[in-house]
Structures are given as structure tokens and as C-alpha cells.
Amino acid sequence: MFGRLTLDALPHDPIVIAATVFMVCVGAATLCFVTYFRAWGYIWHEWLTSVDHKKIAIMYGITAFVMLVRGLVDASMVRAQQAIAVGNSAGYLPPDHFDQLFTAHGVIMIFFVAMPLMFAIINAMLPLQLGTRDVAFPVLNSISLWLFIAGAVLMNISLTIGEFAAAGWLAYPPLSGLAYSPGVGIDYYIWVIQISGVGSLLSAVNFVATIIKERAPGMTLMNMPIFVWTVFASMTLIIISFPVLTATLAMLSLDRFLGMHFFTSDFGGNPMMYINLIWTWGHPEVYILILPAFGIFSEVVSNFSQKRLFGYRSMVYATIAIMFLSFIVWAHHFFTMGAGANVNAFFGIMTMVIAIPAGVKIFNWLFTMYRGRIDFRTPMLWFMGFVFTFTLGGMSGILLSLPAVDFQINNSLFLVAHFHNTIIGGVVFGYFAGISYWFPKIFGFKLDERLGTYAFWCWITGFFTAFMPLYALGIMGATRRMSHYSDPSWQPFFIVAGIGLVIILVGVFIQFVQIAWSIYKRHELRTPTGDAWYGRSLEWMTASPPPVYNFAIIPHVHGHDPLWARKQYPHPSIPLYTNIELPRNSSVGIVLAACSLALGFTLVWHMWILAALSVMGIIGAVIARSFVTHTEYILSAHEVARIEARSNAL
């Protein structure tokens, strides 16, 4: 019944015990808090079963920030170990624990911070920018959210019960195979990613369908905001690449569960195939994350320069070019695997070619600023930080793309510095720009500007302090993932990198304070109309926060920046409200996720009977859902008029 799960799986290490106690206390406190205020009904009806894209966005965001804290704790522990583990000092962590930390850091930051922040922003803004009432499949959207949360929960369970993978964030076999990793860590890794990966794939299908089918009348493809274009490209990448990830990890789990030989070293298995497949997903993945960030920057630069976006067509073509190119560069992650020179040269050159559309985008943003009226609010600060940081990251990327050079810096801390440079400077800064820009849209009040500025400066100085030493260490021949090193001349660089992380942590702390302070001061920060920044696109046309139906009357679009155009040529009209059909809440998402979580956990521990029950639960929930016929309700025109009369819409 309980497979290989025994009491031995409970934590023995004092650090892990402390983390477990902390998690249990926070969880218990939350439950007590909710129970004390008798908020269970409210939370269940208004949040857990909600299919409203705005609420789903908020839940993605909250989970992302919680996981961000865990990812940062992992990063801090790695930095602390490397700052002291030199020469005769072994540091404070045994290698096995250290290896789990950097693995968990990578998995959490990509799958449970970057991805949900992206989905939070897309969920919040895509329907509003398209001028529609919700995504194409609202219940599916809720299922995606809850599958993602199930993955996150399983990730955190691995901290307490058993162990997490210790084979790096992409779990290369044969190290991740049964022969070298017999424990449950890799199995946790597999099911954490499989469950949340299904959620990501379903989200992508949903958003692509929304963009294709749900645009406001008159919004041709070439009239869509650039953010929508980038989401379209990014979600297309998910649809093509995530099945590869799922299949690859499925084969790895067959190796581990049924003793097959897809990726083992022996019996004709081929670990190189895994490395090829995982990067067929892994390289598009970085563009999945960065493209929406590019879209956010396009909106932010145009808005805060109070000017039309420069070179809209170029931007669209550049986005599509990046989308295609991202699929033919994967082998640049392993030039050192022994492929022939011609193969390496092809993938190296294709990688460089991506710099062309990326460069065009940067010039277009800069020329959007040209002859504008730039208001340096926090979103614009993140953009300026991005231009300098990301260009630097692009340069180190080109260096890595030259196979002859890559042979010297692959797997080194130079590489680690490079991808943090692009992911923090591009993705993280982009999403923070998006959050500070669109926060007033979703919540009705702005984030405190002063604290936002402080957070920005902490992040940017912290970033350079933390990662420039890693570039240097890479040049000094330091590889990634070392729990110990012998050269004492490296230590000062590691210590400086640690100081940089502390500065970033201060920045994150300020961001949390900023949110709390802004909620406290929400009446002063409230935006008098829905239009917080003198906006240009449809999302600012409705109230902030938007009513459940987003738009009482679906707007008609005649070109770019429809709201801007309407402000230039106002034509007041008397609104004629009609009945609005809206989706009912559904608990199918949370039920499916609970069953999936149970399935993941039981598979990790080889509890086959319980796993079969979980599968039956999943099938049962889907069947039960198919019998629900009343999936929608009608909000009467009268009610809509009443809500609109109280709203602050333009």
C-alpha cells in the first residue's frame, strides 16, 4: 500500500527540519486564519473555483511570489556554501544536499516563478487587450492553474518527504537514470514537471484559441497590441515544444519504473538522445519566457514615451523570426558532445542570427523614445535596466554561440552568468515592468512609486555585483555546480557574488513591503478613472479593477492604440447595455489537481494501488464534469447598467 515510503523519508538534516517546521507553521497559521474569519465559503466560491481570468491571474501571481522566496533561499544557500567552501573548508553543506539545492533552484525559478508570472500577466491582460470578456475556455483555464499549483505543492512536499533530484535542473542521464540516482529525487522531478507541464500546455492552447477567435471586432491581426503578438508566438512555442518535454520525461520515467533502456548507458540506450530532446524543448523555453517580456516592454515604452510604438511591422516580423529560429538552435547547448564541425557551425550561426531580430527590437524601442515625452516611472526604469543588462547578456550569448569559444566556456560560471544575465535582465525585469504597469489595472490602485524605484536600484546593482564576478570566474576556469574548490584566489569573487545576492534580496524585500504598503495606502494610490497611465490600448478603456465581464459593451477597433485614438477624437455616445452570458464557477480544476497531485506522489513512492485510485479520480472528475449542463449564467442588462453606473470606466 505505501510502496517504498517509510518513516525514513522524513527529514533528518537540521536545515530541512527547520524548513519543514516553518512550512507546516505557515500552512497551519493560514488555515487557522481562514477558519477564524469564517472565510472558507468566500475563498471557495470567489477564488478556488473561480474561472475569472483576472482572479486566476492573481492566484498565479501569489504562487509565483511564494515560490520565488523558496528559489531565493536555495540561491542564498548555494552562494553561502561557495563563499566558504575553499581549500580545507568543506563548507556547511554535504555535496548531496548542495546538489539538490542548485537543482531545485533551477527548477523552481523556471517552472514555478518565471512560468507562473508569465501566465499571471497573460491571464490578467490578454482578454482585456483583446477587448473580450474572458479567455476562450474559462474552465480549462482554471484546470491549468490548479495543475500548476499541484506541481508546486509536490515540489514543496519533496523538501520534506524524501529528497529532491540532485542531477541539475535538466537531469541529464545517465546520472538521472536508475543506476546512478536510485532515490526518489528524480521521480519527484519528473512528476513535478509533468503535472505542471500539462497545465502549461493547456494554457497555451487556451490563449492561442483566445487570440485567434476572441478579438474585438475590427482588431485584425496587424492591429493587435504587440504584447498579444508576443504571447501568440510564445504560446505557439509551448504547444510545439512542451509535448517534447513530456515525451522525454515519460521515456526517462519508463527507464526508471520499468527498467527500459531509452537513455541508459548500457543495452543500447542513448543519453545523447535525451540531451537533444530536452533542449528541443529547453531552448524554445527561454524564448517562451522572453517573448512576452519583449511584448511588455513594447507596451511600456510606447505608453511612458506617450508615443506610438516605432516600427510595429518590424516588431511583428522580428517576433515571428525569433519564434522560428528558436527551434533550430538547440544543439548550441552541447557543442562539446562531439558532433562534427559542420553541425556545430550550423547551430552556432543560427544562434547568432537570432541577434538580428533581437537587435532590431532594441533599436525600435529606442526610437520609440526618440521625440517622445518620457516619464520615468518604475516600469520605464525596468525597461532602461533591461536595455543595458540584456544587451550585455546578448553579447556573452554571441560569444557562447561560437563553437570554438564555447569549448572553453561551456558549463563554466561564464555560462551561468550569461543565462542569469538574460533571464534576470530580460525576463524578470520585463515581468516586473509588467506588474508595476498593470497592477493598477487589476487592483484599482498603483504601487508605491518611491519603493518601486528603490527596489529597481537594488535589483540592478545587486545583479551586476552578483553576476559580473561569475563572468570573471568562468574566465578563471571555474565550472558551475561546484560544492567545493581549492583555488583560494577564487574566493573573493564568490564573496562579492554573495554580496550581490544580498542586495537583490533587499530589493525583493522592498518589493514585498511595496505591495503591503500600497495596500495600506490604497485609498491615496487609487486611480480616479480606470486609466492609470493615460493608456493607449483597450485594457485601459474599462474600469479598474475591471468588472467580471470586463467590457459592458464590446469595443470596436479601427487601428493601433484604439484608446489613444478615441482620446484624440472623442465621440460620446449613450451606452446600450445588453444581457451578458458568463461562465459559472467550477470545482473541476481543483478536483483534477488534487487527484493529479495524489497520482504524482503515489507514483514517486511506488504506491501502485493508490496511484490507480488517483487515475480513476481524474477520469471520474472529467466524466462528472461532462454531465454538468448549466455552465453559464446571465447577467441582466439592468444589472450591468447598475454596475457600470458605479464604475470608474472612461
Next chain:
Amino acid sequence: MLFDYAYPLKVGKNDIILTMMQSLRNAVTAPSLLSGFVLFNPQGPVAEAQMHIFFTALILMLVIAVPVFVIAAVFAYEYRKSNTRARYMPTWDHNTFGEFVWWTVPTVVIAILAVVSWHSTRDLDPYKPIHAEAAPVRIQVVALDWKWLFIYPDEGIATVNYLRVPTKTPLAFEITADAPMNSFWIPQLGGQIYAMAGMMTKLHLLAETVGKYQGLSGNFSGAGFSEMKFVADAVPPESYRSWTAEVKNASSTLDMSTYARLRVPTIAHASTTYSAVDPDLFTTIMHSFMTARQKPEYHQNHAGTH
């Protein structure tokens, strides 16, 4: 010059990159500060060519990056909201000439870089033998958990975590693993290549000068990975020959049963030499993965290795 295409910024005898690096070294009063940057302190033609391409690409990229930084700073300052004297053109969103320029200039730069990349990749292919006056020395490398085994098939000797090579002599490495994937890397001599079980990769290097260089694994391979280091000791050819003779006279040999004990996972294995080695050891290790190659001893000894 051994690798011609790696030196595009070389006009006649004037090598821009090397001159720059030399003046950089001269400018710094304490050379020890710079010598730690091993990639910029190459001791063989491969590493030197790789460093050369690094700086060539860096200089070419500055053609794009410097204008970006300057434009970003100037525009941000000039068109700040408070500067009401600056022109404001809220509907200006297209300029064919401008867009032509910034599609074209990056394309040209990338095209130049692509030519550098194409030729240097073929020129510095790790599988390509290096030609020099001296006959090449063949070395078989086996990555084990967590140590490096070096077999000198022509001398019939073997070492662990210690590599002695003659200078100015081509080194032909044949690399495999009896462990998870590792990466064989001596940064000051040249780039790395993966060591994988059941197959062989190749790497050709040459040490120009006498010295002890750090050798390591570039790819994470488990708990003992950090200590998977060796010394690459480049000595004059004569002293290399006398060393091989000396090793041959030692007592310990590496036969299959010694190997079975050697492949048990250990961390920070002491450097060892073997006077004789089974001539088929390397192929036997490689071919052993054709069938079942489970590692039962791995689990039993794993805990004891810390």
C-alpha cells in the same frame, strides 16, 4: 600559424588581439592578478586561437552594443518629460531608412561573425589532428566516479588524476567514461569535450610551454564532481621520456581486477601511477556497455565514500 582562420584580425604581422593582450598585461603592474584568468593566459595553440576568437567577436559586437548604450543614454536624457524644449512627435512611428539601417547593420556584423564562426569551427575541430614536428602522443582518458584514468597505450603505462605530457608535441586524446557524463578539460591548453560511457570522443591539444596546468571535469557528474581534478604537467620531451621509463619500473600494475577496485566511487582520489596496463582496457570498458552494465557496488559504497 597553426590555426589560420582563427586570426581574422591579423594583418601581416600585426595581430591586433595579441598586441592588445600584451599591452593589457604590461599595463597591470602585478602580472599575477591576470594570470588567474586562465583562458586569457593560454599555453598552447588551441587555447590561444580560442582566446583570439573570443576577442575578435567581442570587438565586432561592440559595433552594435556601443551605439545601443549611447543612444539609450542620450534619448533617455534628451526626451525626459521635464525637458519641454525637446521636439515631441507622438504619431511618428515609421522611418524606412532607419529601419533599413538597423536591419542591415546587425545583419552585416552577424554575417562577418558567421564567416569567423564557420572557419574557426572547422579549423579548431577537436577531432582534427594537430601537425607538428614531433610525433603525436596517444592518451586514452576514462572518466570514473570521481577521478580520471589516463592510459598511455604506446608506453603501456597508466595514471590516475595525474597527466604528464611532453611539450611541443601533439596530444591525441581518446575519451570515454565508466560513469555519468563528464567533460575533459584543460583550460590553458584548449577547450573541453564530453566523456560518455559506451562511446569515444576525441580531442587534440598541444602544450607549448612547460608548466603545471589545472585539469578538471566540466560537466556535473554527482557528489564527487567538485574534486574531479587532475594536474596536467607539461614537461620537456626528454624528461617526459625519462618519466615513462621510471613509471615502467614501478611495481603496481593495472589489470582487470585492479580496475574493478579502481572504478568503485571515490572522492578526491590520490594521484597514482601504474607500470603496466592491460592493452585492451580502454576498449573493454567501452564495449562493456553493449550489454547490462549495472553498478551494484555503487549503492553499497556510496555512503562510505564521503
